[in-house]
Amino acid sequence: MKSMLTATLTASLCVMLAACERGAAPAAAVDAPSPEALTEHSAEFRREVIKVTDGVWVAIGYGIANSILLEGDDGLVIVDTMESRQAAAQVHAEFAAISRKPIKAVIYTHSHPDHIGGAAEFAGPGVAVIAHDDVGAHMDQLASELQPVITQRSLHMYGTKLPQGERVNIGIGGFLNLDAESTLDTVRPTQTFGEQLDLRIAGIDLQLRHAPGETDDQILVWLPQRGVLLCGDNFYKAFPNLYTIRGTRYRDPKRWAASLDAMRALQPRYLVPSHSRPLSGADPIASVLTDYRDAIRYVHDQTLRLMNRGLLPDEIAQQLQLPPHLAASPYLQPFYGKPSWSAKSIFAGNLGWYSGDPAELQPLPPDAQAQRIVALAGGLEAVDRQITAAIEAKDWQWALQLSGYALRVAPQHAAARDARIAALRALADAETNPPARDWYYTSAHTLAGDFSVPRREGKPSAAMLAGMPLRVFFDGMAVNLHAEDTLDQVIRVGLIFTDPDARYTYTVRRGVSELQAGIADDVALQVRVPTQVFKETLAGLRSPAMAIARDFDMERGSKLDFVRFMQLFEPQ
Template identity: 50%
Template structure:
């Protein structure tokens, strides 16, 4: 059982058998505006006030230090221990006081996985919303494989410097096979508001849902400093992200920005991009930002209520000129079009109202019909090649979907698709779209990127509840092999005294607390042993051969039962 649980720890599938081309592709180009945007991410520690400093440009996100009387408060902790260590070194040039508290503004990997570096081997309280641990587990333990694949594409982690100019809200997501991910579990949580006093600094933590449901803002009233997390940064916001996300309720995001406006901050220190000073400038910025989100929401709903489809809305909706030209609302992260689609889906779901989409033709049938219209498969290929030559790269890419189904193994099809993707990527100013195009182009042209995984400290594994591991098992069931099976096994953990039953009921797996009579067999071990096995740190069969794991009941039957579950 090897179901990895670390975000961004998976690969972009397996390597392709096709050898790479003999000649390298031409050097990549990119829009000048994207290069100019990189100026936001020059690496430095910026002094905001005498007691507040923010590290910019060390990774995708910022990390913030508040210096108290006898200790430091760290807000957000970078994406890896390595990135966090560099930030801590920079902070240590300013203060040698111990870290007294860590605050997570939300659950995203670039804000939590460097936390252990700031703890410096000791125990440090970690403040977060009371749903943050749930959201971390939901992503990293349930949908991790697909989110990992799509995240690596979106952030350009497999591109060189020519491909990855910047990541829109930061220089880059600094993750590699050598990275160590070590979040610390939240220890001090709250639902709505929490006032804390750490090292003589009084802060107010306020639930402010927006980019994530668990988002919080941090308010430092004595110095009038607002830390908004990811609810504002210098780019049009990701009201939807192409790596995939649960629905983001943008009306709550607008409400959170209105809450921020009411505070009258003199300093705004986002968790991405650079800080802003001056109450008048901050008030105007927060107002324009909330108005942009509100406009996209309100006009999407208005057009939706007129019967327009997501395709129609996304192609005609544009911000008013004063917002479209705003330097904090350029589409270097989210886009208006993606946002409109997500808002429509949040209200009405996947069906756009067109009955032709209720039971659309399977992709292969649609491809054959398209080829028939073009006068045959070779004619369709010729049309796609002509479209590419005439600069219609998007149409060439769409036609390549059909050609991939019709002509598997035809060397002209991946060449066409790769070229179309590269043309689109080079012209794209939005880093998320650019990276996705260019990474897919490389995958098609050169074969898929080899697998890699992050290093997982044992202490981090030990900090996660055993339920996180077991709850992930039902989604790994190979249902087609168990449609006639009704059976169950038990788990008993000798160190914690916890026990569970994992049942298969004709294609469905279910986990329940406690042991149930009639089990095929029961696995008896410690929580840490099973965590190590589940995370791939130990081999199951080798462990079974030793003294750390035993089976009560049918050994053969239990192993057969576990064989119905996929491995990660």
């Protein structure tokens, strides 16, 4: 009897499982938002200082992110500080009109530049700057090793160089308040923590909690007496940026969803994100946060399911869509992140770059692939005809891909370039995800020669550079070495820094840098330089030729040889 029951159960389970196997991948087509919906989304960022509840204000629309003011008995706390000194000054003026009490502390919800770039506006001497333990290291990496590529990609994604008429909003803010004249004025944290920090500042009880999500160094700021939760970038009114197209290390959706669960458990009566407008009411907040975490878990879990069934990243991206009840949520519109991009990131975050298709193990390089595809099509003229047909059919993505092959084979080919610009503009016109839209428009303009996108935007303040460890500048040098010029050389340079004093030996050994403390006996060159001069020279605030001529003192070897040594590195 028992075995019959087992057999029946097993059989029915098999049938059920087989049915699941056959079932289509989770998908229910939901239309992308309309261009009008994106335009309406701009209302989210209209410039305003909103009083959330007693003692809590949030400034919206002064740049990409919000800045939050907490008023206590005898002082103020500022949470997040905008992207530049100039943007922060505008917010500071608004906050000063609300309260003249002294600022006691600045809190960073995380290390992204749009939350820390204007800190010096608020954080004078004696003001505590509080953040997660890892914020300093993340700040440094963005400011040195990855600075050029992240800057260029950010300016594409935020459409910072686009003419006014082509911008709508950037999904989580109206615009990025940054140009070549902007001052980047971050202050390094003076107090950090790992998991939890409870504080009383100006009579305000603050509970800070590590809450990894959009970044690993994200924190929550919870005001238990007032039921106010400041959630940084773990929630905003757009589908979460589980992957950002400007490039990022892996954002683990499971940890992000767990942080949302921690937020739900607090049962906040007010929710103040660092982008988009605040929410109030325990029930609506609970409902929105539940949808938000469900959307993240859905995308994560179903991506893994499809990975386990052997689908390739692009197949998963194409299939995966939110269930209709989540896709319809005004808080989950793909105005910033997208489920499709998230799926590819989740694939890479768990399995790395290899899709599993052996043709992608060691593929032809892009130029060779383009040559063969053009030949396969019957030559460039044949490709031109296909591009024209794609444009006429409004098959913009195909026109974009085809024109890419043609331009790899013939970079000066005007017809392909013009078609590519037309395709990029058409894709941008139809796109309602601002990062993609702005990237298409920016690419169209750079291809047309209207403008170029700089490798650096805004100038770091001298004070910000002074706060950065020397190690950061050496990290930047290492990844900017012209390795190919040094493959048969070993060059050792002694660097003596003054004010504060430090001594290093920088070795370039056949394509690789090594930094050691102290001055080695066999250095070919030895130079003495004030620490700040060295930092400002590497950060582009001083001309290297001028600085070396005037402020670098040679103790061994010639200045000309030292200039030659510095020319082994790409300008940072």
